[in-house]
Amino acid sequence: MKNKNEFYVSYIDGSLGTKTKQTLKWFALSAVLLIIVSAILFSFSQKPFKNSTFELLSETKITGSFHEKPYPMLRVQIAENTFKNVLLLGFGKSSANPFLEKIRKEVKDLNGKTLSIEGNLIYYNGKTLIQITDDEKVTLSSTSKNRLPQKEMISTMTLEGEIIDPKCYFGVMKPGKGKIHRSCAVRCISGGIPPVLATTDKNNLSQYFLLTNLKGEPINHDILPYIGKPATIKGIVERMEDWYVIKIDISNITELNKTSKIY
Template sequence: MEDNEFYVPYIEGSLGSKTKKTLKRFILAALGTVIVGALVFSLVQKPFKNSAFELTSTTKITGTFHESPYPMLRIRLANDNYKNILLVGFGKSSANPFLEKLLEEENSLNGKTLSIEGNLIYYNGKTLLQITDEEKVVLEDKKGSIPSKTKIAEMTFHGEIIDPKCYFGVMKPGFGKIHRSCAVRCISGGIPPVLATSDKNNISEYYLLTDLGGNPINHDVLPFIGKPSDIKGTVEKLEDWYLLKIDTKNIQIQNQDSKIY
């Protein structure tokens, strides 16, 4: 009976040496398990993308507005060097509601110069501008030139349909079930659908999706969003963007896990 220890909480010093050793071993083992588990968890996580969403700061950009077929602002970087910034609205909305006030005064904004203050989103050479206030969209008294499209070829790609707003900056990384449900809501709200893909050298590229007539295709692609697929279509180049004209009948969903492109 001398080897048995009996601990009485309200009696100071009743905790025996064997019980103390057992508690110490348990605490050390528990701490070790937590530390090892945390290290393993961190190592298996996918890295953050080098994307940015300047939610807390605004930038004013002036350029030529055009819809090809999604709203863009074309800015000149240097001689014969232009960048086309894709315009999106606040939250899960397209830029169109923030342009309605100007459209009430103008028949069309294509080719006209706009100054827009909003939040920049950028990743892998692509830039978006989130418009949060229609009062920050101002028509300037000058005109600009609209970029022309160049047909490349009919091609088939393996990739994933994403919404560029979340994928390029809001969600890091933008893949899996959470990304899929968010992307469906964004594209349903009018944010342009984009095919994210990569070539055999693991170089990523992004294609704005349209129907065969070059029109927005938001609703038709909803069943395919966030699902790795083979997509066939006609590629057109619009300066620093590619467009892919597709028929959703040619989309073949593949049975494999989603990945980051």
């Protein structure tokens, strides 16, 4: 009487039994179906990419009036009586300042002077930034002093939002969200990237505020413990053409017991 239990040893008998073949077929089919279903579920769980742009593989030359109160920017005319203030960033997790040192040796006070900068543009939601990769691509076009953007006092406000690193959030990283990006944002801001408060109003419209101390000076290191944590921040809000600035005291930051929508 033959044993109904199949036992396969490849070097003795190269043929598979009927039951073994059926088991392997069902296992392979189940594995394929599991992979497909898992991939579909994973794709639906991911956040969609933003329509942001980072021109990593191409460089654009822009010319405008340099100013750095509170952070290095270039005031570029885009139409008659219309200007855009482009936030200047360095390569990697660095501010623009190391890339401006060479030109500062020629002209100590760059405020109001016309500079031409060639770099990688980043733009999203009405904001434009440029990454400088080489100090040789920062040139002085004119020493005559141009009009700087005027700041308009709005009011003292309490805003709810999260402090972000604008370089990665606005386009360098896509989607630029999630817990791993919080530590990245801390490193970027500690390296000199300007901190920005991202808020959303009742109509789901986003607005962004450059953060400074009460004197209007950079606030990178003091702000590090609060990055990517939902909070209310009280401060003096000013409009600087196409940007808002909020002057704050660190003691006026109140963390909220909420899950981060960004990180």
